[in-house]
Every structure is written in structure tokens, then in C-alpha cells.
Amino acid sequence: GPAAAAAGTATALTAAAVAGGRDAGYGLVVSAGIGGGFLPGFGSTVAGGLHDGREVDEVADVATGTAGGADSGRPVERSGLCMGGAVVSRKIVAADLGAQTAEGGFLPVTELGFGTSEHHSPDRLAYAVAVATGGVLGDVLTVTTATGTADRARELTGRHPEAAAEGMEGFGVAEAAAAHGVPVLELRTVSNAVGPRDRGSWAIPGALEGLRGVFRGGAEVLVGWE
Numbered sequence: 001g002p003a004a005a006a007a008g009t010a011t012a013l014t015a016a017a018v019a020g021g022r023d024a025g026y027g028l029v030v031s032a033g034i035g036g037g038f039l040p041g042f043g044s045t046v047a048g049g050l051h052d053g054r055e056v057d058e059v060a061d062v063a064t065g066t067a068g069g070a071d072s073g074r075p076v077e078r079s080g081l082c083m084g085g086a087v088v089s090r091k092i093v094a095a096d097l098g099a100q101t102a103e104g105g106f107l108p109v110t111e112l113g114f115g116t117s118e119h120h121s122p123d124r125l126a127y128a129v130a131v132a133t134g135g136v137l138g139d140v141l142t143v144t145t146a147t148g149t150a151d152r153a154r155e156l157t158g159r160h161p162e163a164a165a166e167g168m169e170g171f172g173v174a175e176a177a178a179a180h181g182v183p184v185l186e187l188r189t190v191s192n193a194v195g196p197r198d199r200g201s202w203a204i205p206g207a208l209e210g211l212r213g214v215f216r217g218g219a220e221v222l223v224g225w226e
Contacts, residue, residue: 002142002172003092005031009176017180028125028225029177029184031092032215034207035140035167036147037190038083038157070142075130075137078164081190083203084210087165088126089186092116094171095141095156095163106159119174121185125225129185133217138164140186142171148197156194166194185222187214 009029017025048066081087094117098108118139130137139162145151147166157163170186177184191207192198215222 001168002170002175004172005169006172006176009173010179012100013176013180013182020198021221026180026182028222029182030187030222031167031170031184032187033167033169034191034204034211035087035165035188036192036194037083037085037087037165038078038153038163039081039083039190039193040079040194073131075127076134078136078138078162081136081164083190083193084206085190086133086210086214087128087188087190088130088133088135088137089138089140089170090126090137090162091118092170092174092186093139093141093160093163095143095160095166096145097171100166102139106155115184119171119178119184119225120169122183122225125183125221126185128225129187129218130223133187133214135187135214136164138162138171140164140188141166143168145201146197147194150195153195165190166222187211187218189214 009031013026013029075088094109096106097115097117098106099112100106109115110117126137129135130154139160141156141160141163143166146168147156156166162211165188167186167188173186174184189210191204192202
């Protein structure tokens with residue numbers, strides 16, 4: 001979750017900063033993993049058909065640029081997000097950090113008068129990585145309870161219409177990075193649809209292999225960014 005991710009990231013950044021030497025410290029923090037994707041039609045009864053029976057290698061191919069993006073010179077549209085596809089953060093958002101009101105509405109922590117509920121990734125870097133990896137450029141939500149119903153998915157997209165994926169670590173990583181003044185980017189490959197919980201439809205091996213492909217495709221952009 002975000003607390004463990006923040007603690008681990010802060011420890012690594014602090015250790016690098018106090019190590020000294022010409023190359024002490026980091027210039028960029030990347031939070032990477034697999035996660036749920038806000039796929040088109042997520043509100044349908046069960047997400048089981050989204051895997052379409054594809055093998056691991058076929059699902060992984062989607063995340064390596066074969067879905068477009070790299071050839072077109074622009075990120076894949078959010079409407080084109082699918083199982084195994086890559087998501088690159090425009091913003092990293094704490095989607096459930098705040099308060100529930102008596103009227104039934106959710107107030108993010110910023111509206112309560114303190115803290116922050118989102119961190120922006122560097123625009124040019126995020127765009128370039130999305131193009132290089134054939135990924136979708138969108139908001140990545142951090143939650144402390146993974147979404148398991150269509151109603152919850154609709155609530156999240158109602159509050160965050162640019163959401164493309166959800167995970168459980170990104171905002172914690174971003175908080176630690178911000179405390180050290182280091183820019184942050186989140187990368188996810190889609191292992192399941194955000195919505196009704198259906199473990200039979202998850203494609204974890206393909207998403208993990210796809211994440212390797214994302215780093216192969218985006219490594220040059222990440223290493224060369226200043």
C-alpha cells in the first residue's frame with residue numbers, strides 16, 4: 001500500500017542523498033507495476049471476456065508498443081486501453097484520501113484544507129514514455145482498498161474522468177519523491193479490469209511480461225531525460 005511504498009522510497013532517496021560523491025541522489029523516481037485498468041465498458045456484468053483467451057505472450061505484446069503509439073508518434077487513446085496495455089501517469093492521485101460527508105459526497109484532503117491529493121508527472125517525459133511504449137497517457141489512481149464492484153468503479157471515474165488505471169502504491173512513492181524534490185512517474189500494465197472482482201479474468205503473467213516490454217521500449221527516454 002501507499003504507506004509501505006512511501007517508507008521504502010523515502011529510505012532509498014535518503015540513503016542516496018547522504019552517500020555523497022558526484023553521482024549522489026536521484027534525478028527521477030519511477031513507480032512501476034501491474035494494476036487495474038479502467039477499460040471501455042468496465043460497467044458490464046463481468047470482466048471475464050476481456051482476456052479473450054489470449055496467451056501470455058499475446059497479452060504482453062500489447063504493452064510493448066504493438067497496439068500503436070510508437071508508430072503514430074502519439075499516445076494510445078484511453079478508449080483503446082485493453083488487457084496488457086500500458087498506462088503512463090499524467091497525474092498520480094490519492095483517490096480515497098479525504099472524508100465522506102453526511103450528504104454522501106467525498107471530499108478530497110485538499111478540500112479539507114490541508115495536504116495534497118495529487119502529484120503531476122513531468123509533461124514532456126510522460127508524453128514521450130507513452131509514445132515510446134505504445135501506452136495510454138492518463139491519471140493513475142492510488143487506492144487503499146482495491147475496487148471490486150461496478151458501482152465503485154463508476155464512482156471513481158465520476159470523480160476522476162481522466163483515470164486510466166488504479167494501483168496501491170503510486171501516491172506513497174510520489175509523496176516521498178516530492179519531499180526530496182525529485183520528479184515522479186508511474187507506469188502500470190493492465191492485469192485486470194477495474195470493476196466487478198473476477199479473479200478468473202486476471203492476466204497477471206502477461207501484464208508482468210508486458211511491464212518488461214515497457215521498460216525495454218521506454219528505457220532510452222527514461223535514461224536520457226533531464
